[in-house]
Amino acid sequence: MRGVRKAFGATRAVDGVDFAVAAGEVCALVGQNGAGKSTLMGILSGAIRPDAGTMILDGQPYQPREPIDARRAGVAMIHQELSLAPHLTVMENIALGVEPARLGLIEWRRMRDAATDALTQLGHPEIRPDAVVSDLSPAGQQLVEVARALASRARVVVLDEPTSSLTHADVERLFALIRRLKSQGLAIVYISHFIEEVKAISDRVVVLRDGANAGGGRTAELSPEMIVERMVGREVEDLYPRTPREPGEALLELSEFQPGAATLTLRRGEIIGIAGLLGAGRTRLLRTIFGLEPVRSGRITVGVYSGPASPAARWSQGAGMLSENRAAEGLAIGLSIADNLTLSHLTDLGPGFVVFPSRQAAAASRWMERIGIRSAGPRQPVGELSGGNQQKVALARLLHHDVDLLVLDEPTRGIDVGSKAQIYALLDRLAAGQGDSPPREGDSPRLPRGTVPLARPRAVLMVSSYLPELLGLCDRIAVMCRGRLGPARPTSEWTEHSLLMEASGAQTA
Amino acid sequence: MDGTLTADGSIGRANRLKAVWRGDSGVLLGLLLVAIFFGFLIGPQFFRPVNLELMAIQTVIVCVAALGMTMVIVSAGIDLSVGSVVALATVVTAVLLRRGYDPALAALGALGAAALCGAMNGLLITRLKVVPFIVTLGTMLLVRGAAKGVAEERRIEAPLTWLNDLLRTARSGGGGFGVPAGIWITLLLALIVGAVLGYTRFGRHLFAIGSNERTARLCGVRVERRKLQVYTLAGIFAGLAGIFQFSRLSVGDPTVAVGLELDVIAAVIIGGGSLLGGKGTIVGTMGGAAIMAVIQIGCSQHGLPNWVQQIVTGIIIVMAVALDHWRQESFRRGAAQ
Numbered sequence: 001m002r003g004v005r006k007a008f009g010a011t012r013a014v015d016g017v018d019f020a021v022a023a024g025e026v027c028a029l030v031g032q033n034g035a036g037k038s039t040l041m042g043i044l045s046g047a048i049r050p051d052a053g054t055m056i057l058d059g060q061p062y063q064p065r066e067p068i069d070a071r072r073a074g075v076a077m078i079h080q081e082l083s084l085a086p087h088l089t090v091m092e093n094i095a096l097g098v099e100p101a102r103l104g105l106i107e108w109r110r111m112r113d114a115a116t117d118a119l120t121q122l123g124h125p126e127i128r129p130d131a132v133v134s135d136l137s138p139a140g141q142q143l144v145e146v147a148r149a150l151a152s153r154a155r156v157v158v159l160d161e162p163t164s165s166l167t168h169a170d171v172e173r174l175f176a177l178i179r180r181l182k183s184q185g186l187a188i189v190y191i192s193h194f195i196e197e198v199k200a201i202s203d204r205v206v207v208l209r210d211g212a213n214a215g216g217g218r219t220a221e222l223s224p225e226m227i228v229e230r231m232v233g234r235e236v237e238d239l240y241p242r243t244p245r246e247p248g249e250a251l252l253e254l255s256e257f258q259p260g261a262a263t264l265t266l267r268r269g270e271i272i273g274i275a276g277l278l279g280a281g282r283t284r285l286l287r288t289i290f291g292l293e294p295v296r297s298g299r300i301t302v303g304v305y306s307g308p309a310s311p312a313a314r315w316s317q318g319a320g321m322l323s324e325n326r327a328a329e330g331l332a333i334g335l336s337i338a339d340n341l342t343l344s345h346l347t348d349l350g351p352g353f354v355v356f357p358s359r360q361a362a363a364a365s366r367w368m369e370r371i372g373i374r375s376a377g378p379r380q381p382v383g384e385l386s387g388g389n390q391q392k393v394a395l396a397r398l399l400h401h402d403v404d405l406l407v408l409d410e411p412t413r414g415i416d417v418g419s420k421a422q423i424y425a426l427l428d429r430l431a432a433g434q435g436d437s438p439p440r441e442g443d444s445p446r447l448p449r450g451t452v453p454l455a456r457p458r459a460v461l462m463v464s465s466y467l468p469e470l471l472g473l474c475d476r477i478a479v480m481c482r483g484r485l486g487p488a489r490p491t492s493e494w495t496e497h498s499l500l501m502e503a504s505g506a507q508t509a
Numbered sequence: 510m511d512g513t514l515t516a517d518g519s520i521g522r523a524n525r526l527k528a529v530w531r532g533d534s535g536v537l538l539g540l541l542l543v544a545i546f547f548g549f550l551i552g553p554q555f556f557r558p559v560n561l562e563l564m565a566i567q568t569v570i571v572c573v574a575a576l577g578m579t580m581v582i583v584s585a586g587i588d589l590s591v592g593s594v595v596a597l598a599t600v601v602t603a604v605l606l607r608r609g610y611d612p613a614l615a616a617l618g619a620l621g622a623a624a625l626c627g628a629m630n631g632l633l634i635t636r637l638k639v640v641p642f643i644v645t646l647g648t649m650l651l652v653r654g655a656a657k658g659v660a661e662e663r664r665i666e667a668p669l670t671w672l673n674d675l676l677r678t679a680r681s682g683g684g685g686f687g688v689p690a691g692i693w694i695t696l697l698l699a700l701i702v703g704a705v706l707g708y709t710r711f712g713r714h715l716f717a718i719g720s721n722e723r724t725a726r727l728c729g730v731r732v733e734r735r736k737l738q739v740y741t742l743a744g745i746f747a748g749l750a751g752i753f754q755f756s757r758l759s760v761g762d763p764t765v766a767v768g769l770e771l772d773v774i775a776a777v778i779i780g781g782g783s784l785l786g787g788k789g790t791i792v793g794t795m796g797g798a799a800i801m802a803v804i805q806i807g808c809s810q811h812g813l814p815n816w817v818q819q820i821v822t823g824i825i826i827v828m829a830v831a832l833d834h835w836r837q838e839s840f841r842r843g844a845a846q
Binding site for chain 1: 707709710711712714717720721723724725727728730731787788
């Protein structure tokens with residue numbers, strides 16, 4: 001692949017990347033979240049069409065239009081999330097899309113034979129071709145995916161984070177399998193966050209950063225530190241204002257809290273960050289704190305309230321949560337800005353249980369003005385806004401509710417730098433106790449109570465995959481790795497490098 | 510990307526136009542077109558007060574049930590048990606009247622039975638976590654069976670009371686200003702439900718649940734409780750529809766109103782409700798019910814057989830939704846530019 005480019009809107013996901021892998025080689029592709037790995041491999045497997053660049057496969061120009069073209073050409077992709085049809089059998093999954101058929105009738109015998117061949121070649125003849133896929137273990141399901149790749153006579157196999165759902169023993173077995181495939185002359189691309197896995201399995205490393213090549217070389221010649229340096233490679237920009245903060249009383253206390261094995265104390269006037277890789281269990285921890293998932297064990301205290309509670313109770317205890325997934329959970333995309341912004345707190349917008357749309361819109365307008373949400377008005381459906389403005393609506397909900405504890409999951413995911421900077425400044429002001437902006441003279445006297453934040457410090461617990469913002473914004477940072485939350489240490493004791501090392505489970509240098 | 514997001518006044522104006530385009534005007538326009546069509550076909554006598562009243566009386570049962578259904582559909586649910594609950598309500602009313610209860614008590618008993626049916630729907634949906642379509646498909650049969658059981662598979666004759674005057678005009682001994690009491694009740698309830706949907710926490714929660722249940726939960730909406738409430742309310746409205754049905758028949762009939770739920774759902778859908786939830790208005794629903802009534806009366810007065818009516822109604826349902834979809838698409842394209 002040469003000079004491959006792809007832009008999504010204004011975001012250049014991949015910008016002029018060169019990438020090559022030889023037969024009989026395992027090439028590791030590494031980079032931080034959002035570095036462009038998945039986009040690059042999407043282009044290779046025909047799921048995404050590049051804007052520019054050329055690809056050559058076995059000396060021939062290669063231009064897949066659809067995933068099926070890539071499969072026919074011998075490029076197979078094994079995804080992070082398994083892409084199997086769980087209700088179908090093993091052999092149906094292996095043959096999916098290329099079912100052997102005569103006159104439109106499936107040739108079951110040929111399908112079974114092909115599946116048996118592929119599974120034998122993998123060294124797993126014990127998997128029955130007519131077993132239903134959902135009955136297999138995660139490792140077994142992954143084997144079916146690999147078998148599908150083999151059955152389609154793949155010459156290039158891409159494994160995208162293949163170990164995230166596997167146990168340690170299964171990882172060893174997978175590595176043995178990768179070595180066997182390699183010895184059969186296949187070219188293998190191995191995408192992983194885990195540096196130790198990359199060291200163990202790959203011959204060569206290619207590092208991506210911000211959608212461009214950032215070095216690489218023979219694995220044997222690279223230390224884990226050198227790989228991480230290339231992944232990070234950037235100075236922390238001065239996007240992050242820091243007003244002096246005064247830690248006050250504890251607003252969130254966790255003790256041996258499961259899931260997450262978390263022990264943590266968050267005080268008023270403090271921002272604590274949680275770093276970690278995708279799938280480390282950070283989102284689950286936040287959701288459990290907020291009552292969206294059941295607490296397994298351990299103790300939790302929010303403000304003066306101890307014990308598990310429903311989301312409704314958490315809101316009334318003065319906590320608010322921002323979901324990592326704006327479209328699926330954070331916002332009701334079809335409803336208006338005003339509806340979304342005031343949903344958690346529809347009281348005080350009319351007498352009793354009455355909600356006056358005009359007051360709803362007025363309350364929303366004030367926040368839209370204060371934190372700079374660009375829109376055609378408070379009644380515009382939220383789905384029509386840009387990502388950054390949508391995120392500001394979701395965040396403004398917490399301000400409207402006037403919460404003391406902000407639980408934020410990826411507060412700046414997928415938004416532009418300008419909006420990011422505004423959100424950083426807002427969080428800093430909240431933690432420092434400057435409120436949002438002081439109430440002005442001449443404000444509408446009909447303004448519902450509770451929409452003007454008192455100038456008191458708030459507490460922020462934020463999960464982020466973007467290390468510079470954690471380092472720039474947080475007072476303390478804890479790292480979550482494989483479902484366990486480490487201790488929260490002062491930000492000054494962390495570097496991007498050490499965070500990444502700890503998050504990938506490598507030894508801390 | 511940010512095309513519509515400027516504070517620019519011209520775009521604001523364009524948005525107001527779009528808001529009208531997206532609102533209920535489509536249904537009302539459709540109603541107007543259908544009415545004009547039959548007006549030409551039949552002549553001015555089609556619009557005589559007596560005829561309008563006939564349409565209102567014909568449609569009042571669908572309308573009342575559709576008030577509850579609108580709330581259910583806004584919350585992304587569905588209630589297929591409406592027809593059966595109507596039948597049960599007629600039976601309960603008749604049985605209580607026969608036993609010599611006061612008509613008001615008989616009506617209350619019917620409403621209570623219907624509320625129980627609705628609460629059962631709500632409990633099954635929230636506790637068993639089975640989708641509303643399946644639960645209410647089950648209770649549709651269950652309640653129909655119960656109605657037949659209570660009535661011992663017969664029509665139940667009941668003494669004539671003021672309940673039978675609910676849908677009668679002053680001329681024939683009913684309601685105020687020459688309009689039957691049942692129509693006044695329905696209009697009043699429509700106003701109330703419209704206000705509840707637009708101006709109360711309950712109403713806004715229903716829209717939030719229907720638009721994105723996960724968001725509602727994240728925002729502390731007690732989703733299960735709201736669902737239980739909305740299905741119970743839908744049951745009560747179906748019960749009231751049953752009382753109107755009894756009023757017209759003056760017997761308790763366990764086999765009445767088979768398939769009524771489909772007319773009710775059609776009214777909501779023609780009125781701009783979406784089975785995916787988050788959309789629907791009372792004005793739209795009433796308009797939808799009125800369109801169907803106009804077609805029904807128009808066809809029969811023009812001497813068109815019942816099968817033509819059914820074909821026309823079927824076409825209207827599909828066209829209304831397709832048109833709505835097209836409007837949404839054109840709006841989205843406009844927003845994307």
